[in-house]
Amino acid sequence: AQRVTQPEKLLSVFKGAPVELKCNYSYSGSPELFWYVQYSRQRLQLLLRHISRESIKGFTADLNKGETSFHLKKPFAQEEDSAMYYCALVSRFNKFYFGSGTKLNVKP
Amino acid sequence: GAVVSQHPSRVICKSGTSVKIECRSLDFQATTMFWYRQFPKQSLMLMATSNEGSKATYEQGVEKDKFLINHASLTLSTLTVTSAHPEDSSFYICSPTRTDGYTFGSGTRLTVV
Numbered sequence: 001a002q003r004v005t006q007p008e009k010l011l012s013v014f015k016g017a018p019v020e021l022k023c024n025y026s027y028s029g030s031p032e033l034f035w036y037v038q039y040s041r042q043r044l045q046l047l048l049r050h051i052s053r054e055s056i057k058g059f060t061a062d063l064n065k066g067e068t069s070f071h072l073k074k075p076f077a078q079e080e081d082s083a084m085y086y087c088a089l090v091s092r093f094n095k096f097y098f099g100s101g102t103k104l105n106v107k108p
Numbered sequence: 109g110a111v112v113s114q115h116p117s118r119v120i121c122k123s124g125t126s127v128k129i130e131c132r133s134l135d136f137q138a139t140t141m142f143w144y145r146q147f148p149k150q151s152l153m154l155m156a157t158s159n160e161g162s163k164a165t166y167e168q169g170v171e172k173d174k175f176l177i178n179h180a181s182l183t184l185s186t187l188t189v190t191s192a193h194p195e196d197s198s199f200y201i202c203s204p205t206r207t208d209g210y211t212f213g214s215g216t217r218l219t220v221v
Contacts, residue, residue: 043214044201086152093157094205095142100151
């Protein structure tokens with residue numbers, strides 16, 4: 001069965017510090033993975049999609065099929081990065097399965 | 109870009125009443141609509157999938173008679189929570205599909221008192 005696990009509910013870092021939000025998945029097939037971000041009182045926004053291999057707002061994520069992971073990284077966190085981050089997997093039927101989310105708090 | 113309008117953003121209703129949530133795709137046609145809900149401190153969970161003009165498919169554990177989904181047109185889908193109870197209080201999000209990506213509504217915070 002498909003499952004997305006985000007082990008950290010809350011991650012606090014200081015401005016300028018590196019940040020890594022962990023995501024592990026289980027899926028019987030070739031997964032399509034995403035990171036979504038939700039700023040306070042705003043809707044979900046797509047941050048990254050693994051197939052595009054882009055870097056958005058300084059964030060990157062690499063799909064590691066061996067470790068079934070898709071961790072989100074940024075070398076230097078900014079205060080405006082404070083938000084809720086969701087890792088998600090989409091099935092071949094276009095259904096999303098979300099992780100429980102990690103709240104990132106970047107302290108000044 | 110794809111514009112999705114979900115209304116209302118917040119609603120408080122009395123226990124036993126029904127609440128309708130609308131989701132509109134404003135600049136594209138969505139043949140399929142997904143409805144998700146998020147309980148406090150939990151992840152978004154898929155509730156149901158609806159295709160335009162046909163009956164919705166519900167995920168395991170979601171009562172189809174309680175959560176009525178209508179997808180009568182390619183730009184509008186509605187979710188009606190019937191005979192709402194406090195345990196239905198949640199954040200409901202729609203997600204109309206597009207051929208070139210995925211979009212989400214801004215969500216509806218339902219509080220049943």
